[in-house]
Amino acid sequence: MKSYRMASWWLRPWHLPFNKKVRDDFRRRASDFAQAGADSAIIFGAHFRWDFEHEMDQIHELIAFAAEELAQYKIVLFDHHSTVLTCSCRREISSDRSANFSNHRQVLLSRPAGSRTTDFHDDWKMLNIDDGKPVFLPQYSAEEFCFSNPDFVAAYLNYVRRLLRETGIGGLMSDDAFYYSHRACGCPYCRELFCQELGMSFPASDDLSFWGNYENPKYRRYLDLRRHTVTKFTAKVKSVLPTDFPLMNCCAYCMLPYSSGRGLNYRNFIAGGSNLIMQEMSGNTPDATTGELLSFGYPQQLYHLALSREHRLPCIGLGYGYSSSNAEIIWAFNKFLGSGTWYSSLVQRLGLSDRDLIRIPDDPCQLGHCFQAEKQFPEWFVSESASECAVFYSNATMEQYGDSVTDYADDFCFVIKRCTELGYSPDVLTSIPDPEQSRYKILIVPSAVALSDYELESLERWHCRKPLLLLGPCGFLDETGEPRQTTFAQRHGWQAAFPPLNRTGHPLISPIIIQKLTPAESEAPRVLKEFHLLWLTARVSSEFPNAAQEFIEQFIVPIRADGWLFRKYIDAQGRWLIHGIASQFQVELDRELEKLRDRHTPMFKHLKIIRELHPMAAIPDLRQFTPEAILTPLEKVQVHASCDSIKDCAYFILRLAATSHINTH
Secondary structure (H helix, E strand, C coil): CCCCEEEEEECCHHHCCCCHHHHHHHHHHHHHHHHHCCCEEEEECCCCHHHHHHHHHHHHHHHHHHHHHHHCCCCEEEEEEECCEECCCCCCCCCCHHHHCCCCCCCCCCCCCCCCCCCCCHHHECEECCCCCECEECCCCEEEECCCCHHHHHHHHHHHHHHHHHHCCCEEEEECCCCCCCCECCCHHHHHHHHHHHCCCCCCCCCCCCCCCCCCHHHHHHHHHHHHHHHHHHHHHHHCCCCCCCEEECCCCCCCCCCHHHCCCHHHHHHCCCCCEEEEEEEECCCCCCCECCCCCHHHHHHHHHHHHHHCCCEEEEEECCCHHHHHHHHHHHHHHCCEEEEECCHHHCCCCHHHHCCCCCHHHHCCCHHHHHHHCHHHCCCEECCCEEEECCHHHHHHCCCCCCCHHHHHHHHHHHHHHCCCCCEEECCCCCCCCCCCCEEEEECCCECCHHHHHHHHHHHHHCCEEEECCCCCECCCCCECCCCHHHHCCCCCCCCCCCCCCCCCCCCHHHCCCCCCCCCCCCEEEECCEEEECCCCCCCCCHHHHHHHCCCCCCCCCCCEEEEEEECCCCCEEEEEEECEEEEEECHHHHHCCCCCCCCCCCCCCEEEEEECCCCCCHHHHCCCEEEECCCCCEEECCHHHCCCCCEEEEEECCCCCCCCC
């Protein structure tokens, strides 16, 4: 599969009108991309594309010229824009700067003088179910168009046709096409669709027996409908693109409390025909406060990589930074994960003036030599996962049981992160493989309350052949969220029950992100053992049981070193490749630029300007691995024949002979 080396191509305020000076700037930037070793670039700026409806000719001229200049270096240009969001709103803007500062009202591309006012297109907009007003997104000071509205869909598909015809782009990120609000959508088309699919009208907005109530099967069907609607719209976008044309979509964190019910899961986009998986590392990488590399998003990144492996689709990790030191760590982390890289500076969220923004180097100029290292040593990065430990992601549990962070996602994310820290190099699986055909030596299943009959049978087949570790409640519900007549525990004659939660819903007006569903527990924590099977029925979301660790390490040998993380791969010649990366960094901010930022902007606390990163831990003793060669691609790109020549570094790759056995703690 292709591994992208991508950086953002920003459209800046001074790029219109498009004159000779701007053309010369674009030619220089294209050369910068080539010198950095990029194979792709992606548009950032003019993101709310519908707000530039009357400047499309000029926008497309900019994009077309950039695509033409980049093509001379065999670099592909992607367009990236919001499919559905618009800042053309009729509402009054509050005086609360923090509540209404829009990341996109600071348009990086200024409209020419005398431009026509953008059309509001109120008849396209999503409407609140409860009051019928347009859905408003305070984080963007924006409203959203409805992708169930046939007039909007037709207009957008016509725009994509025009974009392809006029610009020569080689890929598209069609962004933001999901339900941003729990209150959406109450437009006539969505009301008609709801009635057709569920055989009823929308309940009253204060009817908590329906809204937000996972105990109600019709509410679960309603959430399924939202997910299917996202998939159908993606398929329509795909239908107007050339065969195999790269298409990716919005997806940062499918584990957020609201994501699943709003259709934000990359499996929905793939079902609609998306063929490039994007995983966004929101905020700073590593964390600007703690210096930790593994953030809340890490388990979701492994989930996206699972989709990449299972669908044989490329995966690209988007990370944000403002310096070469940060760019190199973002690239290294993507290589550690096994994905391509999209590097972006995301300057418009910093709250800096245009005068101060230009002090931050352009994105390709921040990349240092990491992309060139990947080009120079491709055989070190073309490989397949060699993990022996798999963690099952239960989509049925996420969708049908409840997607609060205090529910399934909490347990799944904790287990993934802890297994990585313990040196098990886990992969995520979205289906349970045939144990006879699988390379994995052990399967871990955290809190999979809802399983289909096929998944239950697959678990049975696995545990008859290979070790199976169950953590938390398992197999009490079917894939639709209904109680099973015969549970997994009953099939084995075990006394493990799952008490009814008697949950109620929550009002449409409530911010769903703060809702906390009652944690699910088996009635009494138990330790259940059978041949090749250990089931610890208590939920695991804050402390990894010693019994679980002892069970896992009967079957696989962990790779551990204080302050380091490891993942295992195997190359085309059958040789082991062990990627090691520092787990925590000393973070040095650009204090001068930080002082100039507008403290009222929403991202002031969550996004910092990192200047330098240094690993906290010394490099481990690599002689224990007996490598035949070591690549250090950051500080000084070099292949080492001896461990003794490697001193300080933040990321390395060990290559072991094909006959080697990894045997280390």
